[in-house]
Amino acid sequence: MAKKALCIGINDYPGTGMDLQGCVNDAQDWARELQQRGFGVTTLLDAQATKAAMAQxxxxxxxQGQGGDVLVITYSGHGTYVPDTDGDEVDGLDEALCPHDIRTEGALLDDEIHELFLRRQPKVKLVLVADSCHSGTVTRAAADPDADPRATRPRFMPIGNWMDAAALPRALPAVQGSSPLAKLMLRRSGDLLLAGCQEGPNHFSYDAHIAGRFNGAFTYYALKALRGLGADATYAQWHKAITPAMLPSVSYPQSPQLVGDAAARRSRIFA
Structure with a gap:
């Protein structure tokens, strides 16, 4: 059984006014933890995490995964929505992740992620950790030059911050769908998604400043909870150790989610 991981962290979003501060630290923290647990780890940080590089x-x-292998993908960065063009979304929106070059190459859509996942061999275990959110509006979010750099910031990028004005819809429909990663997890038994917040409008994962350092609030507390668990702990026990014991909090009002079937939730962490 092989154990392999890909850890993606993007703070730098050129031309959007939506830079973050804790995502690279998140990716490095996940990589370090997974390496200590026997994983071979690849990282994509900031300019390395182009749309093409993420997909590749x-x-x-x-x-490369074979039956019995455990694969982990962690993503820390912005999420976004775009209007659905192929009619497969109930709410008329495609959910997406935001690569470093989103201004020039666009978002990595849930449809594209789904196509990548179709390449998987049977009995490969896949765990996704998403410290981002997929809730917001079409309206451009302006940077605040007077803001305290330690202030929290939702990890959602309105499409007005990266899409050309001529291509923008006048408005987006009400959000009813799931994040791209949540929908993929529900399609296959044995897979799991650990997400930093609930689905739908007004739920966010936050960029945070904790213990003198920038992180995603979810990543910080997820790793803290993980390190306090025994070797035989399950994903369900891990989730219970995070919420409500650590999140949501007054500073970070987000409720982490564990998505997957009952058997997967009862399985040992990263085993």
Whole structure:
């Protein structure tokens, strides 16, 4: 059984006014933890995490997996929505992850992620950790030059911050769907998603400043909870140790989610 991981962290979003501060630290923290647990780890940080590089790295990780292997993908960065063009979304929106070059290459759509996951061999275990959110509006979010750099910031990027004005819809429909990663987890038994917040409008994962350092609030507390668990702990026990014991909090009002079937939730962490 092989154990392999891909850890993606993006703070730098050129031309959007939506830079973050804790995502690279998140990716490095996940990579360090997974290496200590026997994983071979690849990282994509900031400018390395282009749309093409993210798709290639995800595809390569998944294609190389053999039955019984454990694959982990962690993503820390912005999430976004775009209008659905192929009619497969109930709410008329495609959910997406935001690569470093989103201004020039666009978002990595849930449809594209789904196509990558179709390359997987039977009995490959896949765990996704998403410290981002997929809730917001079309309206551009302006940077606040007077804001305290330690202030929290939702990890959602309105499409007005990266899409050309001529291409913008006048408005987005009400959000009813799930994040791209949540929908993929529900399609296959044995897979799991650990997400930093609930689905739908007004739920966010936050960029945070904790213990003198920038992190995603979810990543910080998820790793803290994990390190306090025994070797035989399950994903369900891990989730219970995070919420409500650590999140949501007054500073970070987010409720982490564990998505997957009952058997997967009862399985040992990263085993």
């Amino acid at each position: 790295a995800m595809g390569s990780l998944i294609e």
